[in-house]
Amino acid sequence: MKRVGYGSLRPSSSDLHPTSGGRFVFERQADADHRYDVGVYLPGGVELHGVLSVAGEEEGVQVDTEDRWVLDQIEKLSRVLRRTNQRRVVRWRPRD
Numbered sequence: 001m002k003r004v005g006y007g008s009l010r011p012s013s014s015d016l017h018p019t020s021g022g023r024f025v026f027e028r029q030a031d032a033d034h035r036y037d038v039g040v041y042l043p044g045g046v047e048l049h050g051v052l053s054v055a056g057e058e059e060g061v062q063v064d065t066e067d068r069w070v071l072d073q074i075e076k077l078s079r080v081l082r083r084t085n086q087r088r089v090v091r092w093r094p095r096d
Helices: 068-084
Strands: 022-028 035-042 046-053 060-063 088-093
Touching: 022 068, 035 060, 035 068, 046 068, 060 068, 068 088
Parallel strands: none
Antiparallel strands: 022 035, 022 088, 035 046, 046 060
């Protein structure tokens, strides 16, 4: 299994890796209302981890990837987090 970065995300199931597309998990950090731990689970056991800030001067994403599709999906889902301030969001996204 290829793992990039580190995270403390709790998986929502024992098998987070889809056979296509990607599963995106965002968990709000306990000490910061607008910062989220990010986990991206891709086919083949690939995991990407980072941090997303949805407010203030630090706004943006820090995930070690150059995959434009992954970054675009994180940006789209960050809009949900900005609007709702949910504690945890898990979404699967198809890859065209």
